[in-house]
Amino acid sequence: xxxxxxxxxxxxxxxxxxxxxxxxxxxxxxxxxxxxxxxxxxxxxxxxxxxxxxxxxxxxxxxxxxxxxxxxxxxxxxxxxxxxxxxxxxxxxxxxxxxxxxxxxxxxxxxxxxxxxxxxxxxxxxxxxxxxxxxxxxxxxxxxxxxxxxxxxxxxxxxxxxxxx
Numbered sequence: 001x002x003x004x005x006x007x008x009x010x011x012x013x014x015x016x017x018x019x020x021x022x023x024x025x026x027x028x029x030x031x032x033x034x035x036x037x038x039x040x041x042x043x044x045x046x047x048x049x050x051x052x053x054x055x056x057x058x059x060x061x062x063x064x065x066x067x068x069x070x071x072x073x074x075x076x077x078x079x080x081x082x083x084x085x086x087x088x089x090x091x092x093x094x095x096x097x098x099x100x101x102x103x104x105x106x107x108x109x110x111x112x113x114x115x116x117x118x119x120x121x122x123x124x125x126x127x128x129x130x131x132x133x134x135x136x137x138x139x140x141x142x143x144x145x146x147x148x149x150x151x152x153x154x155x156x157x158x159x160x161x162x163x164x165x
Contacts, residue, residue, distance in 0.1 A: 003022065006070065007070070008032065009030065016030060019072055022069065031102055033108075035112075039092070040115065041117060041119075042117070046139075047088070047124070049088070049126070050134065060150065061151060063152045063155060066083055067084075068083045077113075087126075089123060090124060096114050096115075097113055098114050
């Protein structure tokens with residue numbers, strides 16, 4: 001397995017002259033880029049994926065985002081397209097940046113995107129070690145879905161803000 005190398009960023013979002021290695025401590029004041037996308041289909045439905053039971057954090061929880069750490073040399077847009085393709089097999093037709101923020105606990109610089117795909121909804125290919133199931137949820141089904149399924153903490157509020165207001 002190859003070691004992941006990340007670019008380091010400063011707290012103002014500028015690229016630092018430092019490389020970081022996954023699994024090694026990140027010095028204070030530095031962050032690595034993490035990208036996430038909320039994937040919507042052109043028909044308005046939202047893609048949810050169920051995390052595999054073997055995942056260390058939030059096993060068997062549903063989440064409405066795909067993503068991961070950006071490899072060194074990759075911009076956020078390139079990284080999220082790669083992550084979504086890797087995790088779902090779907091290509092993205094449109095991306096718009098929703099939010100950016102820093103998480104000091106984990107030294108992460110997050111870029112959150114809203115993404116749209118026109119791929120066939122049955123074309124989803126799960127990344128077996130990461131995900132166990134998927135579901136496209138229409139806007140009318142969304143309130144009941146988020147009420148009756150385990151969701152990653154904080155995502156229920158984000159879904160409500162983005163899609164139910």
